Amino acid sequence: MARRINTAAIDGIIGYRLRRAQMAVFNRFSKAFADVGITPTEYSLLALVRDNPGLRPSQVAAALGVQRANFVALAVRLEARTLIERRSAVDDGRSHVLFLTAAGAELTQTLQIMQDSFEASLVAELGGAEQRERLLRLLTKLG
Amino acid sequence: MARRINTAAIDGIIGYRLRRAQMAVFNRFSKAFADVGITPTEYSLLALVRDNPGLRPSQVAAALGVQRANFVALAVRLEARTLIERRSAVDDGRSHVLFLTAAGAELTQTLQIMQDSFEASLVAELGGAEQRERLLRLLTKLG
DNA sequence: TATTGTTATACTCTATAACTATA
DNA sequence: TATAGTTATAGAGTATAACAATA
Numbered sequence: 573m574a575r576r577i578n579t580a581a582i583d584g585i586i587g588y589r590l591r592r593a594q595m596a597v598f599n600r601f602s603k604a605f606a607d608v609g610i611t612p613t614e615y616s617l618l619a620l621v622r623d624n625p626g627l628r629p630s631q632v633a634a635a636l637g638v639q640r641a642n643f644v645a646l647a648v649r650l651e652a653r654t655l656i657e658r659r660s661a662v663d664d665g666r667s668h669v670l671f672l673t674a675a676g677a678e679l680t681q682t683l684q685i686m687q688d689s690f691e692a693s694l695v696a697e698l699g700g701a702e703q704r705e706r707l708l709r710l711l712t713k714l715g
Numbered sequence: 716m717a718r719r720i721n722t723a724a725i726d727g728i729i730g731y732r733l734r735r736a737q738m739a740v741f742n743r744f745s746k747a748f749a750d751v752g753i754t755p756t757e758y759s760l761l762a763l764v765r766d767n768p769g770l771r772p773s774q775v776a777a778a779l780g781v782q783r784a785n786f787v788a789l790a791v792r793l794e795a796r797t798l799i800e801r802r803s804a805v806d807d808g809r810s811h812v813l814f815l816t817a818a819g820a821e822l823t824q825t826l827q828i829m830q831d832s833f834e835a836s837l838v839a840e841l842g843g844a845e846q847r848e849r850l851l852r853l854l855t856k857l858g
Numbered sequence: 859t860a861t862t863g864t865t866a867t868a869c870t871c872t873a874t875a876a877c878t879a880t881a
Numbered sequence: 882t883a884t885a886g887t888t889a890t891a892g893a894g895t896a897t898a899a900c901a902a903t904a
Contacts, residue, residue: 577770577778581762585830586837586847587740587755592780593854594733595872601730611893612730619724627720630862635720637735642895644864666862666903687728694729697856704729710850711736713840738895756871773885785872787887809880809885 586714597694604690610683613638614650618672618680621656626669628661655679729857740837747833753826756781757793761815761823762830764799769812771804798822 582588601612610618613636620632633643647670650656655676661667672680695704725731744755753761759779764770776786790813793799798819804810815823838847 575770575774577763577774578766579763579778581766581827582759582779584834584851585755585759586834586850587737587744588759589851589854589858590733590737590740591755593857594730594737595780596858597730597733612728612734613894616725616728616731620720620722623721623724627718628862631718631720635722636725637738638894639896640863641865641897661862664862664904666901668863684724691727691729694857698853699856703853706849707729707853708727708732710841710846710853711732713842714736714837715732715739754870771885781871782873783886784874784888804885807881807885809878811886 590714601690605683605686608679608683608686610679613646615683615687617646617650618655618676618683621670622672622677622680625671628667628669629658630667632670650676733857744833748826748829751822751826751829753822756789758826758830760789760793761798761819761826764813765815765820765823768814771810771812772801773810775813793819 598612605611605615616636617632620635621627624631629643629647630640633640636643638646647656647658651658654673657671657673657676658668659671661669695701698704698707741755748754748758756779760775763775763778767774772786772790773783776783779786781789790799790801794801797816800814800816800819801811802814804812838844841847841850
């Protein structure tokens with residue numbers, strides 16, 4: 573029942589190809605990080621808080637490109653795992669400030685190593701660091 | 716309340732950047748196609764059936780990268796709008812074959828023009844056709 | 859009035875298992 | 882037994898509106 577399918581019309585669509593590539597990379601990330609139970613967005617959040625201790629939720633949400641409202645569940649999940657900590661902001665009674673816990677810092681260090689390794693495998697597929705820079709530069713123009 | 720945020724840790728992550736670029740492109744597609752009420756996946760489906768009349772649902776689903784189960788609602792939606800038609804396959808009682816209706820063919824022609832224009836705007840942002848080819852080639856390596 | 863975190867809600871996308879009818 | 886379409890379901894992701902506390 574095999575049949576040659578003409579996919580020319582969709583092969584050239586940038587949005588479609590972005591979706592396919594993103595799905596593929598995301599699925600591979602999920603497998604690589606299944607043991608630690610961390611999603612790509614969760615890792616990004618941890619790395620962001622690590623590099624910017626005391627950041628406010630709305631700032632992290634904006635930096636990650638997720639809605640404030642949707643950030644809540646994400647933060648609650650990581651706080652329940654005692655990986656991050658939310659304290660009241662001293663200068664603004666409405667706001668919070670985020671920090672990694674000791675456990676969060678330790679896990680993030682491990683995740684960083686895993687991520688570096690994962691990223692290296694992608695770079696190898698792309699054909700080297702220059703190709704990766706080229707890809708990132710092109711993606712930036714679309715964002 | 717502005718604060719300089721260090722996003723170095725996530726700016727270099729291919730998967731993260733893919734997600735951001737894909738979100739940006741899809742949002743812009745949605746706006747551009749809001750009047751006709753067609754999503755990116757729906758357009759891909761229509762173009763695929765147009766170029767491969769008589770294709771079976773499972774083949775279209777596989778070509779688009781969606782699960783067979785999730786393809787059903789998609790096909791039902793387009794059939795309810797009388798854009799596609801599902802007929803029983805003569806050689807296999809289990810299977811169907813897909814075709815565009817006259818209305819579907821007409822709409823797809825309009826969509827093709829809109830899509831070409833939309834794609835051209837993306838290519839312009841990328842910096843030309845060579846850059847687009849470069850991007851697609853890199854994305855293929857990840858898929 | 860405006861903003862921050864939050865709740866509630868809805869809609870989409872995706873994945874998996876299981877059913878039915880055919881093969 | 883295997884496959885095609887389908888149903889059901891659950892889990893994420895995303896978007897919008899609205900609220901309480903605070904600015």
